[in-house]
Amino acid sequence: MAELNAKKFENSSQLENIYKIACDTTVSVIVEGDHGIGKSESVYAFAQKNNFHVEPLFLSHQEVADLIGIPTLERDASNHALTTWSKPIWLHRMEEAAKDGKRCVLFLDELNRAQTEVRQAALQLVLDKQIHEHRLPKTVVNGVSFDTFVVAAVNPSDGFYQVDELDPALLDRFLYFKLHVNADSWLEWASANGIHKTIISYISNSKDKLYVKDENAPIFPTPRSWSKLSELLKSYEDKNIDNHALLYNLIAGKIGHTVGAQFQTYYRENSVIVTVDDVAKLCLKEYPKAAKKFGEKTVEAVDDVAEKIKKIIDPLEMPLLKELSSNMMAAYLDDSGKIKFEDAYPLVCYLHAISIEQLAAFIKELQVESEDKNSKKFDNLAEIAPGKEIFRRIVKKVKKLSID
Numbered sequence: 001m002a003e004l005n006a007k008k009f010e011n012s013s014q015l016e017n018i019y020k021i022a023c024d025t026t027v028s029v030i031v032e033g034d035h036g037i038g039k040s041e042s043v044y045a046f047a048q049k050n051n052f053h054v055e056p057l058f059l060s061h062q063e064v065a066d067l068i069g070i071p072t073l074e075r076d077a078s079n080h081a082l083t084t085w086s087k088p089i090w091l092h093r094m095e096e097a098a099k100d101g102k103r104c105v106l107f108l109d110e111l112n113r114a115q116t117e118v119r120q121a122a123l124q125l126v127l128d129k130q131i132h133e134h135r136l137p138k139t140v141v142n143g144v145s146f147d148t149f150v151v152a153a154v155n156p157s158d159g160f161y162q163v164d165e166l167d168p169a170l171l172d173r174f175l176y177f178k179l180h181v182n183a184d185s186w187l188e189w190a191s192a193n194g195i196h197k198t199i200i201s202y203i204s205n206s207k208d209k210l211y212v213k214d215e216n217a218p219i220f221p222t223p224r225s226w227s228k229l230s231e232l233l234k235s236y237e238d239k240n241i242d243n244h245a246l247l248y249n250l251i252a253g254k255i256g257h258t259v260g261a262q263f264q265t266y267y268r269e270n271s272v273i274v275t276v277d278d279v280a281k282l283c284l285k286e287y288p289k290a291a292k293k294f295g296e297k298t299v300e301a302v303d304d305v306a307e308k309i310k311k312i313i314d315p316l317e318m319p320l321l322k323e324l325s326s327n328m329m330a331a332y333l334d335d336s337g338k339i340k341f342e343d344a345y346p347l348v349c350y351l352h353a354i355s356i357e358q359l360a361a362f363i364k365e366l367q368v369e370s371e372d373k374n375s376k377k378f379d380n381l382a383e384i385a386p387g388k389e390i391f392r393r394i395v396k397k398v399k400k401l402s403i404d
Contacts, residue, residue, distance in 0.1 A: 016046040018177065019151065028151065035155060037224070038224075043107050051102060057108055067088065103149070105149045105150075113162065113163050126152070127173060190203070210226065212256075214258070221255040221256065232250045232254065244264075247264060251267070276328055276346075287305050307353070332347035
């Protein structure tokens with residue numbers, strides 16, 4: 001592909017804003033980028049948020065007839081021979097969506113990997129918004145008629161992919177952008193879309209492993225392959241299987257052998273991760289039941305919930321438990337003002353769940369880090385009724401350790 005002054009975006013959410021502007025015009029958009037980095041995802045995310053129907057055409061898999069329909073010979077009233085074209089099924093689906101009041105996106109994926117004849121037909125859709133006598137549907141919304149919005153995706157013509165170079169005059173018909181990988185943006189998306197916690201943790205610590213382009217390997221890490229690996233890991237865990245060889249094959253089969261071996265080691269060492277949100281959700285579910293049974297703001301109610309928290313944090317290695325404790329403190333303790341039990345009971349329940357040794361060590365370390373900064377936090381925590389019991393237990397444990 002000829003090098004143009006294309007705008008470079010580092011995350012697909014920026015592209016969604018471009019789509020939002022372009023969809024109300026007659027301008028089509030083309031996005032260039034490596035495979036698996038979010039080109040398609042940006043289109044589907046835009047469509048979902050804005051109630052568009054997406055009709056994807058994977059042009060590298062299409063024959064001309066798939067795109068334009070099949071010709072048939074008919075005769076008019078004067079017995080003149082006429083060639084007509086059957087309506088392709090994808091166009092029928094778009095017309096039905098438009099009748100239901102949904103605006104449409106025609107997504108031409110892998111445009112520069114298509115056969116020449118297919119690509120030429122696709123470009124007629126871009127330029128004329130029609131194929132032979134069949135026009136792309138318009139959708140009427142609140143009395144305003146909107147054309148079908150066309151988005152195309154291509155891979156770079158850098159020698160890595162088997163693609164044809166598109167003519168600059170052709171590209172001039174598009175609004176043209178390049179998409180690049182951005183780990184921070186992907187991590188934000190991953191957290192919001194339920195990607196496996198160990199993958200999120202691994203990429204957070206090794207952002208360069210999100211996308212590792214390797215010309216000598218058929219499979220390597222991409223944002224999409226990490227997403228698919230997340231599905232595989234969740235299925236593997238649901239089956240309660242503990243098989244090193246099988247686990248490695250699952251991992252290497254999606255992200256390749258080099259990074260796969262590194263990630264497997266990390267997975268086995270950090271496969272159990274608990275977040276502040278996990279603790280909060282558990283407390284939100286269990287504390288009302290415990291309070292009803294033992295009474296509001298009672299040590300017994302807190303201890304009952306703490307027992308359930310223990311079950312999810314017991315498998316944690318010490319560094320992860322330490323990180324969770326720090327995050328819990330940051331989430332619930334403010335430097336100023338009083339703290340109500342109603343606002344911080346997940347923290348109180350959590351502190352009852354961890355061992356006295358862990359609690360004492362953590363509080364001591366936190367005080368050493370910044371005594372002035374944290375003094376109010378501990379004063380406030382001690383004022384919470386069940387919080388006082390925490391400190392009584394610490395004192396009791398410290399005395400016992402001294403005697404022993």
